[in-house]
Amino acid sequence: MLNIGLLGLGTVGVGIVQILEERKDYLEKLIKKEINISKILVKDIEKIRDVEINRGKLTTDVHEIMEDNSIDVIIEVMGGLDKPYEYIKEALSRGKNVITANKAVVAKHLEELTDLARKNNKFFLYEASVGGGIPIIKPLQEQININEIQQIKGILNGTSNYILTKMVTDDLSFTEALEISQNLGYAEADPTDDIEGYDTRRKLRILSTIAFKDRINEDNISCYGINSISFKDIRNIKNMNCTIKLLGTAVLNHNRYYASVEPVILSQDSYLGKVDNAKNLVSFIGNMVGELRFFGEGAGRFPTANAVLSDLIDITTNTYPKVNLGMNVNLDNMNGLYKGKYYMRIDTKENIGDKIEKYIKDNGIIENMLEKQESIIFTTKSISKEKLERMAELFKIDKKDYFTARLEV
Ligand SMILES: NC(=O)C1=CN([C@@H]2O[C@H](COP(=O)(O)OP(=O)(O)OC[C@H]3O[C@@H](n4cnc5c(N)ncnc54)[C@H](OP(=O)(O)O)[C@@H]3O)[C@@H](O)[C@H]2O)C=CC1
Ligand SMILES: N[C@@H](CC=O)C(=O)O
Secondary structure (H helix, E strand, O other): OEEEEEEOOOHHHHHHHHHHHHOHHHHHHHHOOOEEEEEEEOOOOOOOOOOOOOHHHEEOOHHHHHOOOOOOEEEEOOOOOHHHHHHHHHHHHOOOEEEEOOHHHHHHHHHHHHHHHHHOOOOEEOHHHOOOOOOOHHHHHHHOOOOOEEEEEEEOOHHHHHHHHHHHHOOOOHHHHHHHHHHOOOOOOOOHHHHOOHHHHHHHHHHHHHHHOOOOOHHHOEEOOOOOOOHHHHHHHHHOOEEEEEEEEEEEEOOEEEEEEEEEEEEOOOOOOOOOOOEEEEEEEEOOOEEEEEEEEOOOHHHHHHHHHHHHHHHHHOOOOOOOOOOOOOOEEOHHHOOEOEEEEEEOOOOOHHHHHHHHHHOOOEEEEEEEOOEEEEEEOOEOHHHHHHHHHHOOOOHHHEEEEEEEO
């Protein structure tokens, strides 16, 4: 019998229960064991659930799960940071395998939890933490044994991609599109993580650490979100026959790398430009294999639960590739030297438009002026993004009053 302790019965937890029910016979034949969800940790036992569940399995006391020696695998899909970290650590220390979809915890404690799992001869797997239903962690773990990975790039957040898609194609407002993506179960408990780019940054931190075999922290990744984008930006982007995506990019060149999360203006015909709604696309380039692209649902109940259960099968059939985290190559971060061409809109108050225009001309920033009315909108020459940030600071422009996006056209 394979006994599972499930931490969380929300969007993803319910998906796990439903798939396990639907595929029970097949999966039990495959792993040659009966599968049983022994206990489920929730916050509120009385809550009405999206799935029929034996109420006796629900508990608000995690000790009931941790101290149950018959439970072999803990699946953590509760979200949050401190509690799940504590529970995952305890589970591994007690000799239980752990699967999580929680990128916040994985991003913060990847090395420690991987080490702890190794010491206890257990698995710590987290396929669902990046790219929702897309298999990316396992293929990457397989490829790093043969390849030097030179680049990771992609759309890694379903919520922001859904919002941008709906703003571009259906003229929805940012708030309307965010609300729908929350109702569809894509957004984090605090959607700031999605729209400020933090969720993408966590995923890029996980992927780049595995790919570059060095610890790339969230702090090593520059991060800009989409929360100040407006209809004016969408109109301008469409006028360029382009679209906009929130991209995570990490590039390694010898011992130097840069890593960023930022909105990027792309041609509508580019492969990333065509990734719509909550879909994600992740690509990595290996020196032997070339570019590999992975595309699919980046969020949502069943795709995410599917990724969790792929880990479960790997644990029970012992088919996961040998994990090779971090060789301590001490890579140098070159973010400060990165340059690109940018689109920028500043909503000018108190008549500072002329001063800003003079500043961007005097400092060799501007390439083309697109508009100069109540907003000043322009594209830049190849510059570092910090230059634009410094200008915004100099003119005391509030973050909500300007928007920048890198031009990749
Ligand atoms: N939704 C998605 O598309 C994806 C989510 N993820 C990750 O999966 C995890 C779960 O996400 P999701 O299912 O959307 O989250 P939900 O908010 O829908 O569900 C969270 C569940 O955990 C329970 N829970 C939360 N905190 C506690 C606590 N302190 N003690 C006990 N139970 C608790 C809740 O209990 P109750 O029901 O009683 O409130 C709820 O059942 C997150 O880490 C998320 O980032 C990853 C990829 C995609
Ligand atoms: N909130 C996340 C969920 C999956 O990781 C997203 O929108 O991508």
